[in-house]
Amino acid sequence: MSRRDISEFTIRRLSLYLRSLRELREAGTEVVSSRQLADGSGTTPAQVRKDLSLFGSFGKRGRGYQVRELLETLESILGLDRQWRVALVGAGKIGRALLGYADLERRGFRVAAAFDTDPEKIGTSHYGVTVRALEELEETLRAEQVEMGIIATPPAAAQDTATRLVEAGVTGILNFAPVKVDVPPEVTLRGVDVVLELEGLSFALTSDVAGGSRREPGSAAGG
Amino acid sequence: MSRRDISEFTIRRLSLYLRSLRELREAGTEVVSSRQLADGSGTTPAQVRKDLSLFGSFGKRGRGYQVRELLETLESILGLDRQWRVALVGAGKIGRALLGYADLERRGFRVAAAFDTDPEKIGTSHYGVTVRALEELEETLRAEQVEMGIIATPPAAAQDTATRLVEAGVTGILNFAPVKVDVPPEVTLRGVDVVLELEGLSFALTSDVAGGSRREPGSAAGG
Known part of the structure; x- marks a missing residue:
């Protein structure tokens, strides 16, 4: 199987x-x-x-x-009888929250490197991980034998980040940026999107589909 | 339908x-x-x-x-032609990251109140939302007509938080605590769990099921 x-x-x-x-x-x-x-x-x-x-x-x-x-x-x-080496790209609020999440390491996921483009963030340390310049991504990932990447960048930077992670040898990506990114078929991609989850709640909390929410584009009805 | x-x-x-x-x-x-x-x-x-x-x-x-x-x-x-009023419980790292997430309000989800039990956090403001004492939860949720709740507490507090949110009238809950919470069937629950997502990547990145990963409890083989 x-x-x-x-x-x-x-x-x-x-x-x-x-x-x-x-x-x-x-x-x-x-x-x-x-x-x-x-x-x-x-x-x-x-x-x-x-x-x-x-x-x-x-x-x-x-x-x-x-x-x-x-x-x-x-x-x-599940492949959890070993430790996975993870890179984090984006040391903003979500990224730093992830660095502080002790359960990651306890569950077998060690953040081996973090990256950002903001000069004010580069060089700072959070929970033992130093934020590096994005330019160092490829070299660091190869040196640290990183296999997974977490994208916590602004949406506009997410696709470029995914592409660079894949080129640097990452084969599993967790995307926190609220935008779709494309990866080659051999790479596994998961996404965490707060707005998408809230929209799911919104749908469930909205009363059953009635006439008013069915609308035919081009028709005057329901406008 | x-x-x-x-x-x-x-x-x-x-x-x-x-x-x-x-x-x-x-x-x-x-x-x-x-x-x-x-x-x-x-x-x-x-x-x-x-x-x-x-x-x-x-x-x-x-x-x-x-x-x-x-x-x-x-x-x-999707029920997004209106604004939803959301309460956040837990103003730790994840909670504060959510408060700073501008897309929430833009997409129709307004955080109307935030709560914590930590005296150092109570009274502080983040992106325009003041953290209140958890004791004020029920009264505030009713006054603010909150319909959705986000749980960003430590795991041990998640179930009690869910129960209190439901009793205060919330019918949709997004749980960030890495623990299962029970809610009545009429309440919609979604969960965001970073470790769970990473474990999914771990599974995908682990090579195909071989003899070594099949093991019969009680047998000596594969130990």
Whole structure:
């Protein structure tokens, strides 16, 4: 089975199962049921069993899963049994908030370098990471063997940043700039967009589609 | 058709079409093809036509869509032809970054109030929003007619914050805390989780599932 065949949703659920398993391990729990994993991630026991079955056979019907072993297996599946080296481009508010986010390193993502174009930011240090001039991007990424990039630039700079990250060998990009960026097919791109999430809430909070919100362009009705 | 039947993915694509349409309007473009909308949002022309057909009939085959009219219709569908009043709980790094994010207000989301429990933060102002004591949450939300809440608290405070927001009348919540929160079914919840996104990249960047990453709990193999 190719990893490309596994949906983004399945992966998200695996991350949520892993989070539950970490909490259970900290609490000293040794065995967990698919029901408990489901409750901890907003899904169903059947979905849990189906997701895990994609990667082999785990647990025994009615006897649950061994917390520690399932946790290690999920970490291995997700590629979290190692540390990833990440570059951050853009040391503005979002970028600095990310640098201060201790969970990143704890979860296996080390920010190995940060970059900005603002002379006032270059040379400053945040949580142990020094902001470098953008000109140093390619050289630094190769020297630090960076594999992932986080784009936290203004929208206008996002595409150029993505292109440079890819040319410097990055194969996974997380884009915080509220704009679409293009990357080659072999590069994996994820986006975090606050406005997009709020628009999703707006849609859900807006009452059901009525006549007034259907409108035919070119017709006078509903204008 | 109920809005509940429309997938989160469709809504995300509508947001992306809307973003393309806004750029086109700013550029003075009057007509757009489904191909152009597809290219601007990483999908196919057929998907664009299918998504839009959920909400009525737009455009004419081979003649494209009127930019201004489709834009206004999408804004109406997404509930963006009005302003939403949003409360922010947690004025730490992420919270303050959100307060400074000018696009929120421009896109129809006004942060009407911000809250924290830290005496050093209470009373400070960020981008025109004064941080209040959490004790004032219920009273303020009712007075300001807040409908959406953003949780940017530490994980341990997230569930209590969600419960209080819901009790104060909020029906849409965006959760930045890296923990699952429960809300009643009538409340819409979205989550933004940086670690989850990075774990998705980690999965994609990890080579295809091989024998070594399949492991049967209880067996000695693969240990």
